[in-house]
Amino acid sequence: MKIPFRVTCKQATELLIAQEDRKIDMSDRVALRLHVYACKTCPNFEQQLVIMRKSMKLWRNYASGGGEGFEPVEAVKIP
Numbered sequence: 001m002k003i004p005f006r007v008t009c010k011q012a013t014e015l016l017i018a019q020e021d022r023k024i025d026m027s028d029r030v031a032l033r034l035h036v037y038a039c040k041t042c043p044n045f046e047q048q049l050v051i052m053r054k055s056m057k058l059w060r061n062y063a064s065g066g067g068e069g070f071e072p073v074e075a076v077k078i079p
């Protein structure tokens with residue numbers, strides 16, 4: 001039986017990646033938040049995803065706008 005709001009680190013990373021592309025279910029979102037809050041390693045992975053997303057956005061702006069709207073690299077803070 002699946003325990004509600006309980007996910008493993010593997011499931012949490014899958015959900016973190018999934019929510020980059022699509023909206024995930026409310027129950028998945030709650031389970032994910034609870035896991036990331038309680039887990040020691042998953043917040044690091046989430047942080048890396050945030051940095052990747054920001055980098056991709058910068059790259060896309062740069063690639064399509066000929067540098068227009070390009071933010072300085074300092075905007076992406078690596079902890």
Ligand SMILES: [Zn+2]
Pocket residue numbers: 008009010012035039040041042
């Ligand atoms: Zn975890």
